[in-house]
Structure formats: C-alpha cells, structure tokens
Amino acid sequence: MRVVIAEDLALLRDGLTRLLRDNGIEVIAAVRDGDSLIREVVEHEPDLAVVDIRLPPEFRDEGLRAALEVRKRVPGTAILVVSQYVEETYAGELLAGGAEGVGYLLKDRIMHVADFLEAVHRVADGGTALDPDVVAQLFRARREDAPLARLTPREREVLALMAEGRSNAGIAEQLVLTVGAVEKHVQSIMSKLELPPATNDHRRVLAVLAYLRQDV
C-alpha cells in the first residue's frame, strides 16, 4: 500500500511515518501543508492520504479542504482524516461525497496500533472508518428517535460499530461474539430501523449513516 501523509507537526509526522513503515506500508511522501498534499497526490496517485485537519497557513480546516480537493482531482484516492478533535459537522462534509474510502479518526486512536492499522487498511480498501466519538454524537442527536429507542443495548452497540464502518467479523471480534450472532443482531437492527438488507459492508454503512444523519 502506498501512502502520503500531511501533518504540520514534525514530531507527529515522523512518528506516523515510522509507525506505518514499521508495519509494511510504503510512505511515499510526508508533507506539512494542504497544497503540497494535493501536489504529491496528483503526482504519485497513492492508495491513501492521511491528513491532519489543522494545517498551515491558517491552522483551521485547511487539511479537510485539501482532502476534499484531492478526492475531486484524483477520484478513488482513499482519505483518512485525523485530528485532535472530532466534530460531526466535519464528518458530514467528508461523507457528503460518499462513504467509500473515507476515514475520520481522533489522533488518540493511533495509540491503539493494531486497531489503527486495521482502520488504515479498511479505508485504503474502500471501506469507512468513523471515530466512535462522531458516532456517539450522532446517537445523541437522535436520542428521541422512536425506532432507535426500540433497540436492545446490545443492538445499539452493534449499530454503533456498524456506523464506525466495521465488518461483521470486526464487530464480532470487538464484542467477543460469534459472527453468526452478529449477523442475527444486524438483521434485527435493519428490520427495526426499516432499512433494506444490505448486500455488502459499504452499502450497509451508507444506509446506517443516512439513517443516523437524517433530519430529526
């Protein structure tokens, strides 16, 4: 897998580069601002761009804007946005162009190396990785939603992990369940929320996120 990194803080840029390289991922370039990111992606067409939201010159959301630009110029480039804070608003902007190959995680998650690498691979393969904090924000926004209230606590856990973009196997591992048990929960959730049974993980994430993000 070939990756480009955009992160302004040298300490984190080098750390991230080392972490990915140590785990057999090829880091083609590590740059410190959005314009360089766009240039590198256009030139090298990597599988994945790992981008910090806050980048020079304004230190606001330059990284997010660069990521969206990258997707426009080189469609198919997977984007993993990492940040010190997550906001549902930004998740919405990122997912507006589709959830395929999109990730949005707190930098904290990098510390769980195995989990983080799994998310990197998932996003690079066209999957989704949404931070649990974003999912929690989505759940809170829909606390008065009647169908959601009908879910059992276990089903809510499964739904949250689905929204994060995990596969049934991933969910089973996380909750220490069998894949069969997870499949049963998924079916029950889909029927309670009146969502069409999904043929693959991508569609499922889209359906779940569409449900969670619809206007109250």
Place this chain on the structure above:
Amino acid sequence: MGSTLRRLTAPVTYRRLGFVLSAFVLGHVWFVVLVVGWSVCASVLVTPLVIPALLGLGAVVRWCGRIEAALARGLLEVRVEGPSFPRWGRGFWRYMGAMLSGPFWRTQAYLLVRSFVGVPVATAVLALLAGSVGLIAAPAWALTSSGADVLGWHVHTLAQSLVFIPVGLLLLPASILLGALLARPFAALAPSLLAAGTPEDTATTGAVSGEGAPMSPSERRQRRRNALLTHGVASSFVLAFLIAVWALTSAGYFWPVWVLLPLALAVAIHGWFVLLGEHPAWVRRVFRSRGLAGYTGVAVAVELYLIGIWGAAGGGYFWPVWPLLLMAAAGGVWAAAMWLSRGEGELTARIDTLETTRAGAIDEQESELRRIERDLHDGAQARLVALGMSLGMAEHTLAEDPQRAGELLAEARVGAEQALKELRDLARGIHPPVLSDRGLEAAIAALVSSTPMPVTVSVSLPGRLPPVVESAAYFVVAESLANAGKYAHATRVRIHVRQSGELLELDVRDDGRGGADPEGGGLTGLRRRVEALDGRLAVSSPPGGPTTIHAELPCG
C-alpha cells in the same frame, strides 16, 4: 511569644517606629510650610506675583514630598520615588500646568495626612513610650521626691513604686510594637500619593511605585478598602487612647475633641472617595462627574468639621455659615457649568461605562486564566507525570519481566488517552475549534449534540459574525445549557438566535425549576463578557422556573 520577641529585636521595628515618631516634628513643619505657602499665594492672588508664588509652592511641596519619600524608602522599605519635577522646554504654561498637576496635590494630601494624623499618632506613641519609661523608673522618683500621684494613687514608699516596674516593662514593648504597627497605613499611602507621575512617565509609575506586577481591578478595590479600614481603626485607636488618658487624668475639659474633629474629617473624606471609586455608575447618575462628587463630599465634611469646631469652641456667633455659603456657591457654579456642558457629561458617562466593563472583562479574564491553570495542573500535567512513571517502570522491568512491562505500557497508553481527552475538553472550553472554522450555528449544533437533554435550536443568521461576538454568544449558550442541565434539572431547552440589523439576539429558555442566581459566578462571568462588547444580558429565573436568558450583542 517567640515571634513577638523576634519583632522586638528586629531593626525594621525600630525603623518603623522612627518613621511614626518623625511625624511629631515633620508634621508640624509640613503644616507650617503649607499654611505659609498658601497664605503667601493668597496674599498675592490678584497680582502677577501669584505665578512665581505658585511655582515656588509647587517646588517646595515637591521637595517636602521627596524628603518624605526618602524617609518612606529608608524606614518603611516602600518603593516610591517621590514627586518628580516637570521638564522644561515645552512652553512655560505647560510647565506651570505640570507643576500644579496631580503630584502637587497628592503630595500635599500626604503632607496633610502626616500632620493631621501623623502628629496625634506620634504624640500618642511618644506619650506611651515616655509613660512606660517613667513607670520603670518609678523607684527613682519615689526616692528623690516626696512621692507622687499616679492615676489617683499617692505613691510615697519604695515598696509601692516597685509595683510599677513590671507594668512599665510590659507597656514599653507593647508601645514599641504598636508604634511600629501604626506605620502601616503610611506605607500603604506613600506609593500612591508620592508617586513620580508627570505626564511623560505616568505609564511607568504603576510599575515603579507598585510592588512589581500590575494589580487587577478587584485587587485594587480590595486594597483601597483595606487602606480605609486601617485608617479608620488607627484613628479610633488614637482617639480611644486619648479619651482614656483624659478619663484617667482630670476628666475635666474634654480636650480630645480637638483631635477627634480632624481625625473624623480625614476618615470621612477618605471614606467618601473610596465610596465614589466603588460606585462609578451612581456617581455618574447623581453628580454627573467625579470632580463634583468629590467636591460635594469634601465640602460637606469640611462644613461639618467647622461646625464641630464652632461647637467645641463654645458656640456663640455661628461663623461656619460663611464658609457654607461660599462652598455652596462654588458647588452651584460647578454644577451649573456641568449642566451647560451636558454633551461632555454623556462622554463622561460613556467613559465610566467603559471603565466598569473593562474592569469586569479583565477580572473575568483573570479568573478564567486561573481556572485553566488549575485544570492543567490537576489534570493533564498530573496524568503525564503518571504516564512517565509507568513508562519508566516498564523500561526498568522490560528485561526481567516482559509481561509486567507490557501491562505497564498499556497503562501508560490509557494515561496518555485520558490526558489527551482532558486537554481536548480544556481547549474546547477556551475556544472551540469548530466556532472559528464553521461559525456560531455549527458550534451551537456541536454543543447541543453533547448535551444530555433534548434541545430545540433555531438560528437565523445572514452570515458570519465578528469573532468576539461569536465567541461571547457561544459562551452564553454553553453556560446556559450547562446551568439548565446541572442546576435547573431541565428536561427541555429552546435556543433562539437571530440577527436583527446590527444586533444579535440570543434566547435560551429551559423548563427547569428556576432560581438561578444572576450574581452567581457563571452568570456574572457571562454578563461581564457581554458587557465588554457593549451588549446586555438579562436573566429571569423565578423559583419554580422557567429560566430565560436573553442576551443582546451589537455586531455591526
């Protein structure tokens, strides 16, 4: 006991005592200098000679102030420069004006305090010291003379006189310590009244004459109150002592009244100015200007003082009526002049408002910084220390017990995550990133999504607002939501934000049990924040609810 002994042997005690006693001589000198100086000026008032006379008085007052400043520096260890002389070379009238500006009056105020308060205090302390030495020496005069009357008791034998020695031995150190203690109010007064303070260096006087760091408005207010309290207590003390002396001696003609009157005058004037400083809005409403307010208080106090003198001198022809008429006429002219220049009055009002709101904003900012420092110290910093310790132990046990090292490393990672979470919450509390990136509406949405109760939001804004307005509006909503959840136990909150013309209006309404204290910490902080932007914050929270918080912020 140990500390009393230490204080008695410390040189600083005697330096302070020396300062207090110096007023016994200097106080008289200053009084004579000022009376003579002003008499000379008054006698040449209608001639051109008044100009050199005033300049001369300005110089003399400054020299006296410098002597006092040197004394305060040397004996009280107060950092004070003494009044500075204005610079030549910017025209004669400017020089004249500078010569008769702030330091000239402040120095005179200090000199007057030294004579009117300093002399009675020094006299009292001297009397105490002399009395205690006399008591210790009692056997000497019992032997050499044929006896004496002490407090109504006829002493004529050596045995009787020996009784007084321990009393004197106790009284002497007490008088020394008391004398040294009475230097405190002067140490508090000297830096402000004897500051250099010509226009060229007013900016630096605060730092030079104060004690290093600039004081916050609330600290300054507290200090002013303390100074007044010390002043009042010291005056009552002097008076009580004199009355005791009067009662224990002949108890005939009530002479302490002559000390009571000037002391009361000084405390009254001091108190009046402290009061004016605390209520600028009231001063503006009633008097329209600080000058007139100060004048009115001083005039009333002086008139009461004169009536007191008239009464103490045995009544007779009521002469205080003349100064009363004079001062009333001057006050009337002043008030009339103020009324004629009402526009300026409005300007003064505006300045007063700005002063108050600025002070509030600075206070608010300071307490906010303290809170952040505390949070950092108790939260993330402590967590990082613990994390470092876990890492250190892991490093240490890595070779011999890899499994334990692994556990410690996992612990360290959890610690790092918690530290990050705390820092993130703290950063969001200072200024949420989404507010500057996406504006008020998105920031309120983010706030609402992390609130446990259901919230209805309606925002109608044509575009982005100035950052300070966005930030103030955001914190009004954040604080109101927090209050609704924490104290009011609300189950539902409605937020309305709309911009009408150049005004941003915010309403936060909850269905909780009400009873929010508009003077409580959080709401006061909000009010200061809003008022610093010329906005308005209204809180309605009757017991039983509902609570409505309404804020208006100009955003033109």
